[in-house]
Structures are given as structure tokens and as C-alpha cells.
Amino acid sequence: MSLFKSTRRTILGLAVAAAATPGWLALGTSEAAAEFPNKPIKVYVGFKPGGRTDTIARKISQYINDNELLAQPMVIVNKPGAASANAAREVLSADQDGHTIMHWSHGMLISNALGVNEIHPEDFTSLGFSGGGSPVWAVRSDSEIKSLNDLVTKLKAEPESLVEAVGIGTVPHLIGAWLADSAGFKTRLIGAPGGADRLARLIGGNADIALFSAQEYKKFQPNGVNAVVFFGAERLANLPDVPTAKELGYDVVWANPAWWLGPKDMDPEAAEKLSAAIKTAIESDEMKAWFSENSLDPYWTAGPEATEQSLAVLTTLKKVAEDNNIKK
Secondary structure (H helix, E strand, O other), rough: OOOHHHHHHHHHHHHHHHHHHHHHHHHHHHHHHOOOOOOOEEEOOOOOOOOHHHHHHHHHHHHHHOOOOOOOOOEEEEEOOOHHHHHHHHHHHHOOOOOEEEEEEEEHHHHHOOOOOOOHHHEEEEEEEEEEEOOOEEEEEEOOOOOHHHHHHHHOOOOOOEEEEEEOHHHHHHHHHHHHHHHOOOOOEEEOHHEEEEEEHHOOOOOEEEEEHHHHHHHHHOEEEEEEOOOOOOOOOOOOOOOOOOOOOOOOOOOOOEEEEEEEEOOOOOHHHHHHHOOOOOOOHHHHHHHHHHOEEEEEEEHHHHHHHHHHHHHHHHHHHHHHHOOO
């Protein structure tokens, strides 16, 4: 047999084998997927640098980078505006290869419940919750109100006799309305969009009740404010004497979790790697300590369960907004 014929027969044999085994064509694709990530991972944050959502994204990303939990670094990209919708649209329009994700909070649910935008939890691939932070309702330290029971009793006996400082259509507004619906009372409202604004209203005597993040409350407490209820699922370790609304008989829980999201139908292997890295970070002693020091609750909730919980909260928020005619 000639060399030409032998070579030709070998080539034909390889071609037939390849045609009979289509899987070889996918080999390159499989290997490419296994190499995720092969470039830096953009983590969009819909707020300016320095806020809670941004800070958590940076701390978790830094831990992942420092400990080389992923083969490429996570890089924070701040894109504020439109109630974080600008950042969300960047992620939703990105490739589904896992190199573009987002760190958000349940502010998205508020925006959706009020019709500010149509961005919905099910528009994304949910990677999971890496902890969260819940707020408190506070009064002045010299107030006759010393507990949530005192507050509810007074408002039921004298409807709208207490003034609540809120930003209309914001988290404080909806949580206050949610508790009011659950307990059966009504307050009067006065505008105060930010935590510092609410503190000024409260200690200045223009308001009787104000909502603060637990971290804000710890900072503001020396100014003469006293928390009467915490809206977390369980009491916070560094606020052990503040009862939860739930333990007092009101099913009002606002966890505002640190939510990691990717484009719809993200590559499953990439999603799994990202979730595993974030989970390792939040369950580390370093991150647990940092969260606790900042009045946050460190925990991990897997992607599907995170979506399920978020949809339940969204349903409640829509009802609260509709029942109280709350509009942005």
C-alpha cells in the first residue's frame, strides 16, 4: 500500500469517526466553559460609592479577590440613577457568560411595587443573598413611648396622634405602612427622605417616630433616640434588647438582603462558581465579624430560595402600596 493511500484512509477514518461522534464538536465549548472566568468580572452597583450596597459589594469582592476564590478579579462598576435601573439594564443586556453581574438590595422591590420601573426579580438569574440588614423604629429617649406596645396602644386610642418621619415612597414609608396595617393604627406623616433628615425631625420635636438602619441607629443613639422595634427576622446580636416585630405578634420582616444577580439564563456553570465564591466569602470568619460590627446579619441564601423569598415580599409590598395609596 502506498503512503498516499494509507494517509488518505487514515484521514477518511478520522472523518467518519468524527461524524459518528458529534460530541467532539462540543469539546472546545466545554473546555471554554470550564475556564470561567477568563476575564475580570464586572459587578454593577446602582448607587454611588460609599453607601451600604456599594460597601458590601466591595468587601465581598475584595475577600474573593484576596483569597483567589475565582481565577479572575471582581471589579466594581458604579452606575447610579433611575432607582438602580440603569445598572440593572447593563446586566440584563450583557452576555450570559457570567462576566457581568450585579449587587442589589430589595430597593428593586420597592421600585417595582410602586410602578417606578418594570424590572422584576424573575428578569435575572439569582445567585443568592450574602447577608442583609434590617432597620428599627425609634422614638426620642424622653418620649412617653417606651415600647412598641405603648406606641400601638396610643395610636389606637388616639388615631394619627403621632407623627412619623418618612421619605414618601421609600423603604421607611412602606415598612411603616406595613406595620400600621398589621397592627391596626394610623400615623401622620412628615417628609424626611434621608436618615439624617429623619433624625433632625425626631430630635427637633417635629416627629415622634422615625425609621433608621440598625447601623444608623447605633450612630444616632447618643443623640437621644430609643429603638422600640427591630424589623429583622431575629434580634440583632449588638441590639439584644430590641424585640422584633415578629416576636411581638406582627408579621413584618424587612431584611433588605445583599442580593447578587446575573442576566437571565446565565451559564449554569458560571452561576455555580460565582455563588460558591460568594457563599465562601460570607461564611468566612472575617466577613461574619465585619457584618456584625456594622450591625448587619451575615448569612447565605441560595439563588432559587432568594428569588422565592423576594417574590413573597414583592406581593406584600404591592398590597401595602395599593391599600395605602402610596405612589412615588
